[in-house]
Amino acid sequence: MKKVSNIAVLTSGGDAPGMNAAVRAVVRTGIYHQLNVYGVMYGYRGMLKNEIFPLESKSVANIIQRGGTILKTARCKEFYEAEGRAKAYENLKKHNIDGIVVIGGDGSFNGAYKMSKEFDIPCIGLPGTIDKDIAGTDFTIGFDTAVNTAVDAIDKIRDTADAHDRLFVIEVMGRDAGYIALHSGISTGAEHIMTPEHLIDVKDIIEDLQTNERRKKLVNIIVVAEGSIAGGAEEVARMVKSSCPQLDTRVTILGHIQRGGSPTSQDRVLASRMGYAAVEALLNGTSNVMIGIVNNKIQYTPLEQAIKAKEHLDPEWLKMVKILAS
Amino acid sequence: MKKVSNIAVLTSGGDAPGMNAAVRAVVRTGIYHQLNVYGVMYGYRGMLKNEIFPLESKSVANIIQRGGTILKTARCKEFYEAEGRAKAYENLKKHNIDGIVVIGGDGSFNGAYKMSKEFDIPCIGLPGTIDKDIAGTDFTIGFDTAVNTAVDAIDKIRDTADAHDRLFVIEVMGRDAGYIALHSGISTGAEHIMTPEHLIDVKDIIEDLQTNERRKKLVNIIVVAEGSIAGGAEEVARMVKSSCPQLDTRVTILGHIQRGGSPTSQDRVLASRMGYAAVEALLNGTSNVMIGIVNNKIQYTPLEQAIKAKEHLDPEWLKMVKILAS
Amino acid sequence: MKKVSNIAVLTSGGDAPGMNAAVRAVVRTGIYHQLNVYGVMYGYRGMLKNEIFPLESKSVANIIQRGGTILKTARCKEFYEAEGRAKAYENLKKHNIDGIVVIGGDGSFNGAYKMSKEFDIPCIGLPGTIDKDIAGTDFTIGFDTAVNTAVDAIDKIRDTADAHDRLFVIEVMGRDAGYIALHSGISTGAEHIMTPEHLIDVKDIIEDLQTNERRKKLVNIIVVAEGSIAGGAEEVARMVKSSCPQLDTRVTILGHIQRGGSPTSQDRVLASRMGYAAVEALLNGTSNVMIGIVNNKIQYTPLEQAIKAKEHLDPEWLKMVKILAS
């Protein structure tokens, strides 16, 4: 077991609410164990540019409740090349950094995995993404907040849908996974939920809307993941309009509000536990794993297996959605 | 002075948070004065279709905090024709209705004005619109809530803008007036605010963004009213991108979330005062006026003058926006 | 297996956000399966007084997002007596009710258990309590909302604590269990968390506060469950003040705000799944169990075992709290 003395923490890829809570946990747990903790600005880009600074306990005071990330984040093409990673490693060595915690998604883990193979520097990944589409964990940092933000927005839209008897097609985030769509759709009593994983025939939706109309159920919400098989909200609305011109159909794309805001309690607790566990893992000589929470217990997954995971929906859930909105 | 005995209340045009609080105030003040109060469903359309129902004190319990409108709303082309209004009047007569309170915007007031001219039925208008663009009042029901919803959303977007050093072009509602853009822009420290009233040369914005970049101010927010002279957010972003390809520019259109949600305290108090004053006005024999609040006092404006009013911005405000965001 | 045709749903004991979502799920799932569904008002009291009404799909429209319970709730001493339950049973028979879903806490389950033993009427319990202290489920309906309400309030208090360098002792709900205190405390970076389950020597807290003072950490938050071993917030503050008179110590008791408000996404999804599963259980001939969710799967627990469960904290968590707040 290699002794760790100086660790670095960075946030990488798309930002997610709760990343600050994770950074705080890494810093304070590290300091408690008498490690020196460094923050890398702008993800891997900062590693390449040597934007690496020491962090103290105070540096992370009063950030647990903040959205965004104080370490900032960026995407970095250079790091995809072995040469880029070599440069990054050199910078880490200048600070004697012998352990890294990367908070991000599967792309970020892939980078960490390659680096750890090439340079024998232990890397721990924390799943920070609103999309919750990472294998090896039940939850990702930011998912619960993003869903609640979407729910709050859809509740507001329902007020106006209801006042006017309108159909709203609402697009939520989720290019590859339908978790946000599914959870926000169930939570707001959406009549239909369209995801990247499940082919719903638009004909069925149209038929259903027409049935609703006969039953005088005139307010309808369709929640669409941006990567739904049938297309985004604009495409879905176009199809509905052409088949149901009598419906007053509107589109709202929730967009980037889903990435920001103060994290929910669940995301703060999750991020705190994961950040704490990341440092423990480095201290225990573990390396090149992602910290996940499975059945409420910390679980390690090798970084190379911590890849995007599609939702595998129990068909019972889809049945439930239909029944509850009826 | 004509004695009033049976009054009707309706919500018309676009919905706005606080309409329910106004309906509640009309109903309860009417009942207190021993009037019979009727609710007309779906605005003028319900008048034509005789969707008119008696309301009790209990009918409006627990609605002061709800967005939308329990009376629903709609637009109604038939009411623009004299024939349509005659039919509506007949329905009102079936219920012996001798006074009307219309909560809506300038189009709704125009309808009320015509009706009152043609049939000598006293009408009182209450300004219910998130756009605040009505002459004769400092505030309209729904404006404060809509602005706060926009501010809350932009705060969230700033979190992610800040994490990535991005420029966000954010579109808020306001086809004809820039009040929501102006207030939400100042409140969120937006670098630029684009409204239907003020021509800002996009060249100036681009120059300013380039200056900011030199100063390492990399996070920028531009708030654009949907009816801004330079176009909506998509148009503005297109122009910025073509001149500043190095900036990471994103667009968010807040859309219909701005119409819903639980009203703010200010909107609830405003709606309560206006609803109360509307019944008092009918009882005092006043007719065909809009109830406004000017300098915190109730003021009557003849319905035909309660038209859309553009914002007349003190140039000092524009100067302030620029200075505070610098 | 007994065929079920007419079911009743009631909410009992303390109310919790998400109860309406559960009622909605029971009603719609029942109707989907062609059952008649009745609502019992005011819990068992309404059973005794025959306040039992048929519910339609429309009766539960637009309530998924509402706090409180449309069926109202009450405590009912008479139901503790066999005579009372006999009277209740008679009323159920008048409506031919042959299945019951009770949403409430352990006291409510105990009532259901007795009734089912005495009269052979199948009862299904759903855990609805903000305290999360029920055996047989990982989550209870209302817990996540209550924690987030507490977190939102404590975040606000931290603003003012920080402005004045104050110590706040904040009391959250939890007479018998410390879950709300623990989760809200971790989420807000509280320096100390005091629960009914864990004896913390107040001397240790005082020593720690004095250490913080020397380190110039002047803002401190202590989160206290109302049933903490050391007493409520007032008692704890009294002890702290007498030992640390130099600290500017204040008390806030969050109180009943923790019971209300629009439920979070997690509570809505949980309540929807549980309500759906309750009707499925009745249809499958299951009876006298509580529906729980364990490791994200529906699990049945016999009603007589669905009792209050104390928190069994991993000592690692307590260590983490201390380290992260340091």
Add this chain to the structure above:
Amino acid sequence: MKKVSNIAVLTSGGDAPGMNAAVRAVVRTGIYHQLNVYGVMYGYRGMLKNEIFPLESKSVANIIQRGGTILKTARCKEFYEAEGRAKAYENLKKHNIDGIVVIGGDGSFNGAYKMSKEFDIPCIGLPGTIDKDIAGTDFTIGFDTAVNTAVDAIDKIRDTADAHDRLFVIEVMGRDAGYIALHSGISTGAEHIMTPEHLIDVKDIIEDLQTNERRKKLVNIIVVAEGSIAGGAEEVARMVKSSCPQLDTRVTILGHIQRGGSPTSQDRVLASRMGYAAVEALLNGTSNVMIGIVNNKIQYTPLEQAIKAKEHLDPEWLKMVKILAS
């Protein structure tokens, strides 16, 4: 007219949401006019202890949305003595400070007034207090946020009051003025509102509660300002309980949550305008005035007249409260 070159800004007395927005406006307006701007920590106490630091444009980035005050605040007895003020003045002179902006309440203005008389240093006051009880302005920084926080909390309490048919006596802030009680009470449909300004005979309230009971109106909310003539919530509840033992009466004291949280749009705009106007005033040679907003226009009031102002309620409002809650 004396030329100003170096100005200081401080927050003093109780904190209020929006103070940060005001600080930001003072700093950026000052810098725009090429002044040096200093921040004084902890109000007058920091003046005495020379805790005075230069502020840059960046120092106030991303604070417009934050509750609390980055400059912190404190009460300072020494400053009440001439000797203390002399010491403070000396410290100001060390930094060549020739203009001061004090954000606080009437006590803070009194200090500024004395100092300006004794040392001929121009002082501008900005009304920052949640209580809105300052003469010379229609609004104070923080009032709108505090009211909306109270309204949000009371809405939540109404959910649970409604579920149980309870009477809640809810105490809001306002030791000397009833504005928060009045506005939050109207906004939440409270049955009674008790303030420091208006003697309501508790007998009348009890009689009214008994009437409501006969009418089957079982849910009641009484909003009590902490300084109400009849006492705080505990006292009022005690009186109600002894006369109406059949009512299920509960007490909630909202407490310090009313001081924190992200400011509303109105408070941010107000604070921005006032901070901007304060620097303009100093530049124009104005001194020893408080900046107020009256009828939406900036207005100066001599500091010695910017004292606590009781609410002068139009009796019509009190009548309205009673009618709308009936």
